[in-house]
Amino acid sequence: MKRQVFLSIVLLLIALGACMGQGAPRTVPFSQSSRLHLAALETPLNTPEPTMTALVASLTPTPLPPPELPPLESTRATLEKWIGFPTYGEESEPGLGFQVLYSSLLWALTEDETGMQILAHRQIPYCRIAPVVGRGLPRGWTADSEFRDVGPLRFEVVTVSQEGQVRYVNYFGRAGGIVTGFQVTFDGQREDCLRDAEAVFITLTAGPAPTLTPTPTFTPEWKLSPTP
Numbered sequence: 001m002k003r004q005v006f007l008s009i010v011l012l013l014i015a016l017g018a019c020m021g022q023g024a025p026r027t028v029p030f031s032q033s034s035r036l037h038l039a040a041l042e043t044p045l046n047t048p049e050p051t052m053t054a055l056v057a058s059l060t061p062t063p064l065p066p067p068e069l070p071p072l073e074s075t076r077a078t079l080e081k082w083i084g085f086p087t088y089g090e091e092s093e094p095g096l097g098f099q100v101l102y103s104s105l106l107w108a109l110t111e112d113e114t115g116m117q118i119l120a121h122r123q124i125p126y127c128r129i130a131p132v133v134g135r136g137l138p139r140g141w142t143a144d145s146e147f148r149d150v151g152p153l154r155f156e157v158v159t160v161s162q163e164g165q166v167r168y169v170n171y172f173g174r175a176g177g178i179v180t181g182f183q184v185t186f187d188g189q190r191e192d193c194l195r196d197a198e199a200v201f202i203t204l205t206a207g208p209a210p211t212l213t214p215t216p217t218f219t220p221e222w223k224l225s226p227t228p
Helices: 002-023 032-042 054-061 191-202
Strands: 079-085 096-103 108-110 119-122 128-131 141-149 153-162 165-175 178-185 203-207
Touching: 054 119, 079 108, 096 108, 096 178, 096 191, 119 191, 141 165, 165 191, 178 191
Parallel strands: none
Antiparallel strands: 079 096, 096 203, 108 119, 119 128, 128 178, 141 153, 153 165, 165 178
16 A cells, blocks of 8 residues: 555656646757857947047048149249139120239149139148139028128128138129129138238239130149150
């Protein structure tokens, strides 16, 4: 009798163990690579978040180098003449172009990256005078306009800013039957650049228009290199 009770208890324990084994979740051992992957996920990243200064710096275009200038032929100041087409040809008399005088010690007649003739300042990097016409502005840019006498001439002076920072100033004027505009750009020393530019604008007059293919007064060295 006692033997039967003992066997019954043993069988009951085996049955309960089988049932518990079926209901309990199985533990699957992780491989070494799996353990390393989980450890990496649980470890906090120490990479710093990008700051606003870094984002702005990454979006700010790198300025092009100043244009190559012709060498000074003399250390004595001379007045040179720049002749070009008026930027408002329909409002100007046919056959006329603009003429301005500039100091050879301060300015050089050269070309910008697009091949357009400009005056580049010899002493103030990135200070330039280029022909320009009025046009729309991108979002976030503003323009403040005023009429002001520059020497004997009346100009509309338009100061263009981006988020409160002045980017360039346009001068639109009439002289002797022509209507034309100039854009003054700079990267620092704004007041000095504008002062020297206005000394050029006071000499604005009309004269015979240049030929359709004017010969540049200076050709940068990279344009003289033979084509490979």
